[in-house]
Amino acid sequence: MTVATATPTSDVDLYSDESVLAPYDNYRALRGLGPAVWLSRYQVWAMARHAEVYAALHDYETFSSGSGVGLSEELNRVMAGGTIGSDPPDHDRLRRVIGRQLTPKALRQHQDHVQHKAKVLVEELVERGSFDAVPEFAQKFPVSMVPDLLGWPENETGNLLAWASAGFNALGPMNERTMSGFPVLKGLWEFLDQLATSRNLRSDSWGANLVAAVDSGEVEASKLSVLLGDFLVPSLDTTVSALASAIWLFGHNPEQWRKVRADPSLITAAFNEVVRLETPARGFCRLVTKDHELPDGTTLQAGSRLFLLYAAANRDERVFTDPDAFDVTRHNVASHLAFGHGIHGCVGQGLARLEAHALLHELAARVEHIEVGEATWRRHNTIRGLAALPTTLHT
Amino acid sequence: MRITVDRDRCEGHGVCETAAPELFLIDDEGDLVFHFEGREIPEEQRAPATNSVLTCPVAALKLEG
Ligand code: HEM
Ligand code: SF4
Numbered sequence: 001m002t003v004a005t006a007t008p009t010s011d012v013d014l015y016s017d018e019s020v021l022a023p024y025d026n027y028r029a030l031r032g033l034g035p036a037v038w039l040s041r042y043q044v045w046a047m048a049r050h051a052e053v054y055a056a057l058h059d060y061e062t063f064s065s066g067s068g069v070g071l072s073e074e075l076n077r078v079m080a081g082g083t084i085g086s087d088p089p090d091h092d093r094l095r096r097v098i099g100r101q102l103t104p105k106a107l108r109q110h111q112d113h114v115q116h117k118a119k120v121l122v123e124e125l126v127e128r129g130s131f132d133a134v135p136e137f138a139q140k141f142p143v144s145m146v147p148d149l150l151g152w153p154e155n156e157t158g159n160l161l162a163w164a165s166a167g168f169n170a171l172g173p174m175n176e177r178t179m180s181g182f183p184v185l186k187g188l189w190e191f192l193d194q195l196a197t198s199r200n201l202r203s204d205s206w207g208a209n210l211v212a213a214v215d216s217g218e219v220e221a222s223k224l225s226v227l228l229g230d231f232l233v234p235s236l237d238t239t240v241s242a243l244a245s246a247i248w249l250f251g252h253n254p255e256q257w258r259k260v261r262a263d264p265s266l267i268t269a270a271f272n273e274v275v276r277l278e279t280p281a282r283g284f285c286r287l288v289t290k291d292h293e294l295p296d297g298t299t300l301q302a303g304s305r306l307f308l309l310y311a312a313a314n315r316d317e318r319v320f321t322d323p324d325a326f327d328v329t330r331h332n333v334a335s336h337l338a339f340g341h342g343i344h345g346c347v348g349q350g351l352a353r354l355e356a357h358a359l360l361h362e363l364a365a366r367v368e369h370i371e372v373g374e375a376t377w378r379r380h381n382t383i384r385g386l387a388a389l390p391t392t393l394h395t
Numbered sequence: 396m397r398i399t400v401d402r403d404r405c406e407g408h409g410v411c412e413t414a415a416p417e418l419f420l421i422d423d424e425g426d427l428v429f430h431f432e433g434r435e436i437p438e439e440q441r442a443p444a445t446n447s448v449l450t451c452p453v454a455a456l457k458l459e460g
Contacts (some may be wrong), residue, residue, distance in 0.1 A: 058454060092403065103406040105425025334410060334450060342454040343404070349452065350408065 151205025172381025241385030251372030
């Protein structure tokens, strides 16, 4: 594709190790270049400013998800047709089937259970004092929760984190990380197909409700494995990242932790601020379906792909004052795009919040100071998150 | 100015209530109550009304007029 020379262009490699480990200077540079920037290395447009990303998310006819939301055609071919990779009206039908189990109202019945599990975990960690917050806190909680709610025994969840990680890696370009994930993903698809066939799901579970939606004719049987996957794949790595980043951010900003302890009603805003600042999923793509002109005169051509960088939009200095600071009292924090926005806005955000709020409440009730050691960040195509975080809780 | 609620899309996240507490309420059942269904939004509520439409995370609210 040829692009006019006046077009904002960048040859930055958002997927190099260096850039993955420290992405924020690159995001700032992209925001500075224009409302949309041509990424010459990957032959896609990128949006890094809040206003444009928001507007694109709310114009789903021009910016379509129906042919997949990854960077490479290889992945897009296989992901098209799922909830995240579809357009209305198909999308709305699939979304309703998953969504009605994940609304804040539907989640109320699980609230006591989640709070109790949070209490048990936090008490155990306080008792231990020092631990690695990634496996022992951030991974442990969602992994013990989501598969159980979906309806199968905890001892069958061994591969889940590897599957989720491979799934998100594959959204990137066809690099080493994506390629090494494909065989892992094959295992996931086989597992989901098998589960959809055996229907070996506890009665009264989310999975059993999906089976009922198939049996009543609300969705085709061929969609069952995709819908089961919607509960597993996007729900783990993202939540794990957010929970570990919360520990890391509060460890480095003790005065913010003191504020939360003094007024636990700040926890809702504090979790929003965590995912604003360390956005777990950096972004997803859309296909441009018709030529679209931006205010600076740049035209996004029909047929091109557009990478919406939620992580960059969330630090846009046009919207957030002192955007790199962690501030649990930030007045407009709810405007972040960490869960996307609009018709594809994360359907699991109520569950993610339920888990995170429960854990932060239990921590705030017991822990005076969170001490963190040297953090190791993951080298991942999509997920921004910690690989290891030595942590000590002081009561 | 009017607001329409797409009940199929609304998932009860309650962000609209935070943005415009005079217009929206999540009731005890967890359902959204909109106080101005089919009615003009009063002048002094226009700013919060616009805000609620912009911040609904799943695009369930629309401004009309
Ligand atoms: C902190 C945790 C989470 C983050 C940061 C997150 C992030 C996101 C984002 C950014 C999107 C939008 C994708 C797009 O624009 O194309 C999304 C969609 C989605 N998320 Fe999440 N997510 C989280 C937790 C969850 C959980 C717990 C679940 C499931 C139980 C889940 C299931 C989904 C599904 C199924 C979609 C597709 C929705 C649609 O296309 O209508 N997510 N998520
Ligand atoms: S913010 Fe949107 S989804 Fe949430 S209750 Fe209001 S209208 Fe419904």
